[in-house]
Amino acid sequence: MNLFGKKSYVSIDGGERTKKSDKRRQKAEPSIPDGMWIKCNTCKAIIYKKEVTEYKLCPNCDAHFRMSPAERIAVTCDENTFEELDAGMRPQNPMSYPEYDEVIKKAQKKAGIPEGVVTGRCRIHGQDTVMAIMDSHFMMGSMGSVVGEKVTRAVEYATAHSLPIIIFTTSGGARMQEGIISLMQMAKVSEALGRHDEAGLLYVTVLTDPTTGGVTASFAMLGDIILSEPKALIGFAGQRVIQATIHQQLPEGFQRAEFQLEHGFVDRIVHREKLRDELGKILRLHSQPEREGTE
Amino acid sequence: MSDAMKSVAIARMIERPNTKQFIAGIFDDFLEFHGDRLFADDGAIVGGLAALGGIPVTVIGIQKGHTLEENVACNFGQPNPEGYRKALRLMKQAEKFHRPVVTFINTAGAFCGIGAEERGQGEAIARNLMEMSRLRTPIISIFIGEGGSGGALGLAVGDSVWMLEHGMYSVLSPEGFASILWRDSSRAAEAADLMKMTARDLLQNEVIDRMFLEPKEGLENNLEYTTAEIKWALLETLPRLMKMDLADLLEKRYQRFRKFGDFVE
Numbered sequence A: 001m002n003l004f005g006k007k008s009y010v011s012i013d014g015g016e017r018t019k020k021s022d023k024r025r026q027k028a029e030p031s032i033p034d035g036m037w038i039k040c041n042t043c044k045a046i047i048y049k050k051e052v053t054e055y056k057l058c059p060n061c062d063a064h065f066r067m068s069p070a071e072r073i074a075v076t077c078d079e080n081t082f083e084e085l086d087a088g089m090r091p092q093n094p095m096s097y098p099e100y101d102e103v104i105k106k107a108q109k110k111a112g113i114p115e116g117v118v119t120g121r122c123r124i125h126g127q128d129t130v131m132a133i134m135d136s137h138f139m140m141g142s143m144g145s146v147v148g149e150k151v152t153r154a155v156e157y158a159t160a161h162s163l164p165i166i167i168f169t170t171s172g173g174a175r176m177q178e179g180i181i182s183l184m185q186m187a188k189v190s191e192a193l194g195r196h197d198e199a200g201l202l203y204v205t206v207l208t209d210p211t212t213g214g215v216t217a218s219f220a221m222l223g224d225i226i227l228s229e230p231k232a233l234i235g236f237a238g239q240r241v242i243q244a245t246i247h248q249q250l251p252e253g254f255q256r257a258e259f260q261l262e263h264g265f266v267d268r269i270v271h272r273e274k275l276r277d278e279l280g281k282i283l284r285l286h287s288q289p290e291r292e293g294t295e
Numbered sequence B: 001m002s003d004a005m006k007s008v009a010i011a012r013m014i015e016r017p018n019t020k021q022f023i024a025g026i027f028d029d030f031l032e033f034h035g036d037r038l039f040a041d042d043g044a045i046v047g048g049l050a051a052l053g054g055i056p057v058t059v060i061g062i063q064k065g066h067t068l069e070e071n072v073a074c075n076f077g078q079p080n081p082e083g084y085r086k087a088l089r090l091m092k093q094a095e096k097f098h099r100p101v102v103t104f105i106n107t108a109g110a111f112c113g114i115g116a117e118e119r120g121q122g123e124a125i126a127r128n129l130m131e132m133s134r135l136r137t138p139i140i141s142i143f144i145g146e147g148g149s150g151g152a153l154g155l156a157v158g159d160s161v162w163m164l165e166h167g168m169y170s171v172l173s174p175e176g177f178a179s180i181l182w183r184d185s186s187r188a189a190e191a192a193d194l195m196k197m198t199a200r201d202l203l204q205n206e207v208i209d210r211m212f213l214e215p216k217e218g219l220e221n222n223l224e225y226t227t228a229e230i231k232w233a234l235l236e237t238l239p240r241l242m243k244m245d246l247a248d249l250l251e252k253r254y255q256r257f258r259k260f261g262d263f264v265e
Helices: A016-028 A069-076 A100-111 A145-160 A180-198 A239-246 A257-262 A272-285 B003-012 B019-026 B068-073 B081-096 B114-118 B121-133 B149-153 B174-181 B185-194 B199-204 B223-243 B246-258
Strands: A009-011 A037-040 A046-048 A083-085 A117-124 A127-134 A165-171 A203-211 A225-228 B028-032 B045-052 B055-062 B101-107 B139-147 B160-164 B210-212
Touching: A069 A117, A069 A127, A069 A272, A083 A145, A117 A145, A117 A272, A127 A145, A127 A272, A145 A165, A145 A180, A180 A203, A180 B121, A180 B149, A180 B246, A203 A272, A225 A257, A225 A272, A239 B114, B003 B139, B003 B174, B003 B185, B019 B045, B019 B055, B019 B101, B019 B139, B019 B223, B045 B081, B045 B223, B055 B081, B055 B223, B081 B101, B081 B121, B101 B149, B121 B149, B121 B246, B139 B149, B139 B223, B160 B199, B160 B223, B174 B185, B199 B210, B210 B223
Parallel strands: A127 A165, A165 A203, A203 A225, B055 B101, B101 B139, B139 B160, B160 B210
Antiparallel strands: A009 A037, A037 A046, A083 A117, A117 A127, B028 B045, B045 B055
């Protein structure tokens, strides 16, 4: 169950006692305040938080930590160009799942946003695009009605305005608490992408850690160009499910971005610090002739 | 046992008639075609050309076996990516020759294995969803047993979606649901009720458009009763869909799936 439940990094605060002693130490010497250390879940190194830049990389092993949509927008879009769409959309409870309201409230508090995806339009290197960014901190980026509807509307908006769309994926799969309605979101987003495709418009997927289940089996794999961040876990089935099915050890690096590149399902693996420039280049090389020079 | 769990048990019975039996009962002159032209022929999905009262139809379905030997040959009805790609190849063929597509769904889910991941299970299903949503010929999808998640949806983006009385369709199995959300797989019956996965529930929330009652003596004991009903329904529906303006047909299919979602603004 908690296969993807880990945070990418955890605060090392030793509880009440350390806090007190830290406070004492602070008075005595200019030492590092509590909560300023984090642990990289990849290399296990203890790192000083201030060494982590806005790109959220491990300074020791270069692991790409999971990002929130706000952090993603900050390093991807031209400054102050992101205009959010459908910001107020909130989930209902189609299956009358017990305590779904509380689960949602908890997720909202944890992620600081009302649902698992942020959509909008923005500019990258001066070029207009629609963008959707999923958030793994919100119920593991699971796709329920709101995620499906917001992404579908973003795609339809892009089609209506003849714009490209870039989707940053991260998801554990369908939102089980919404039952069959969550499954239907896969068809809904895919058909909207079909119309965007028929209009001759560009769709770029950026796969980030982790992208699995129903999102992989729908819009994550439908990009004209599919980029991935290094070492991101990308797959259809969860590793525990596969292991339980075949009773075999899974190979090293199974379902990672590099595995997907080797098997032909990813166009390019792009380091996060280069992503904005690559996206800018891709958009520029797909821009309509009459738009050139507006930049 | 709850009604939902009863239906789940019936849908999974090894005696339950499979896709090939439905094809034989409904269509004439079935010619099975093999392979995805890319990698292999997946025994979990059968497909080919058949006639329905003189109308050429492309028929595709997920195949389960009645014996261990049969089940090994069809991987217990759990398709690999090449199965979904074979299905898409046959659907594109149907589009080219302007014949309708009928799909039969009966799977616990798409296969979860190393090879399936290496060959892009997610990509194969995703591609089917997008291509089916815009296939320029009518599609009818019929759930005859289990309908497990994305592996079922990958053949079920139809103009009309039908289901047998004891069919089921869900985002994951009731056992999986109970074990993931409640860490207790013994609460599967409770999960089955909550998940609204039976034909009657699905009819109510419009995930399916039509339900076929099964004979009292059991589908396996009187398959002719149900295949006759389905044949009659297809003979009534397909010519109507084939006469429809293509743009209208595609718009209706789009709206059929576009409407799902429960949210407030």
